[in-house]
Amino acid sequence: MMYAFYPGCLSQTEMFSCLASAREVLNRLGVGLQTMDGSSCCGYQSYRLSSPVTWKYLTARNLALAARMGHDILTNCNDCYLSFRKVGKELADDPHLKGIVDDALRLEGLEYNAKAGVCHIAEVLHDRIGLKRITEAVVKPLKGFRFATQPGCHMFRPEELAMPDGPEPRKLDELVEALGAETSDYPHRLDCCGSPMQASDEEASLRVADRKLRSVRDGGFDGIVTICPHCFRTLDAGQGGTGAASGDEGKRVPVIHYTQLLGLAMGFSPARLGLQFNMSPVGGIIDRV
Amino acid sequence: MLLVPEINEVEVRFISKMLSRLVGEMNAEVCDQCGKCSSACPVSKEIEGFNPRQMIAKVSMGRLDGLLKEDAIWTCTTCLKCRERCPEDISPYDVILILRNLAYRAGYSYPAGYDDFIKGVKESGFISRPQAVRGRGGVKVSRADLGLPEVSGPGDMAKFDGVIEGIIRAGK
Incomplete structure (x- = not known):
């Protein structure tokens, strides 16, 4: 199982724990990750505002690089995933857009031919590796833990793109349960974490995150597990700025990325999974595992 | 109109x-x-x-x-x-x-953060360059400290940005 690995801007430049833990667990599960030389931002968080055609060109350019490598893309970023899926569909439906993109790609000797598929990391873990093999890889079962999950909107919406876990996401829950832990529903589970608002109104963004965090805290969970680097940053690092975290640290909700949790259950040391970067109190989870 | x-x-x-x-x-x-x-x-x-x-x-x-x-x-x-x-x-x-x-x-106001993202892509191919990140202990750690490989960017940045500028100018 070999993929062109596309971690996206956030894991590459800031959320190193997402990158390190994904590399560790996928490697041990037998998934080959090839670095995409020449890759760049998919454009979704950058040029989409100023030049939608440039956004689509950048996404197509990354797909063209993967096709030249002969592999499907594996991404651990929900926004990049949505961008690949949305732009892929538009290029298939809109010959005028495809013409502009083809002309630009030719300048770098690239070609968009729709040969490279795109997989979200949850899809690779759940559908391609499979829950059975994940359970078999667990050396420290997470018995007695009960987690809330945050799949991240762009893994299960919009419905017209037939997203891998839509419209009622369960895959992340099943992946957590495969480690021996329990999951259950909570109010606002399928609501946004507030992350994309950080560029325009950080305070309001944290209020959106706060509603979710309070709901998780009131539900008596051991923590919240996400598989999106944007949700992870907002709920984990952003938590210090929310009302839920006001007062003593004991009120904070532990936030852990799924590949970190999987890595702990597989017996990796916390440092190799980047757990020293989680700003929320994950020490209790680490100690109990 | x-x-x-x-x-x-x-x-x-x-x-x-x-x-x-x-x-x-x-x-x-x-x-x-x-x-x-x-x-x-x-x-x-x-x-x-x-x-x-x-x-x-x-x-x-x-x-x-x-x-x-x-x-x-x-x-x-x-x-x-x-x-x-x-x-x-x-x-x-x-x-x-x-x-x-x-x-x-139309030139109306928009959040300034978007300009930073575009500037980052023009300079490095990504919305920012890799940052040193502070962990719970307060110590700053870089990608290399974690054993992560260097970021592989678009390569020839002048060419990369030239194609983008070409798209934005196209049709004028």
Whole structure:
């Protein structure tokens, strides 16, 4: 199982724990990750505002690089995933857009031919590796833990793109349960974490995150597990700025990325999974595992 | 009629197409103003005045210019819940993204953070260069400290940025 690995801007430049833990667990599960030389931002968080055609060109350019490598893309970023899926569909439906993109790609000797598929990391873990093999890889079962999950909107919406876990996401829950832990529903589970608002109104963004965090805290969970680097940053690092975290640290909700949790259950040391970067109190989870 | 200075033909064609498609969809699938989009919206719960239902009403009445100057179009989190809930298959999400494109092109104000992201892509291929990150212990750690390989960027940055600038200028 070999993929062109596309971690996206956030894991590459800031959320190193997402990158390190994904590399560790996928490697041990037998998934080959090839670095995409020449890759760049998919454009979704950058040029989409100023030049939608440039956004689509950048996404197509990354797909063209993967096709030249002969592999499907594996991404651990929900926004990049949505961008690949949305732009892929538009290029298939809109010959005028495809013409502009083809002309630009030719300048770098690239070609968009729709040969490279795109997989979200949850899809690779759940559908391609499979829950059975994940359970078999667990050396420290997470018995007695009960987690809330945050799949991240762009893994299960919009419905017209037939997203891998839509419209009622369960895959992340099943992946957590495969480690021996329990999951259950909570109010606002399928609501946004507030992350994309950080560029325009950080305070309001944290209020959106706060509603979710309070709901998780009131539900008596051991923590919240996400598989999106944007949700992870907002709920984990952003938590210090929310009302839920006001007062003593004991009120904070532990936030852990799924590949970190999987890595702990597989017996990796916390440092190799980047757990020293989680700003929320994950020490209790680490100690109990 | 909205006047949009410094806009190239490619963008005009793209935006015209998107707007006509959306208006077409809204003509075929008339918004009943049921408000399911607004009641589902996680931002509407936190920001008074952020109301996707009202935005759709303004767009369908052609009151674009006022909307383009409102802060509200920048506070959408793009979570797509409005699109999921709409019984008439209208997508406030797509409408808002196009309003942002138009506001930017019209020279109205937009959050400064977006300029930083574009600057980052022009300089390194990604929205920023890799940062040293502080952990719970307060110590700053770099990618290399974690044994992670160097970021493989687009390579020839002048060529990479030249193609992008070519697209933006195209049609002029």
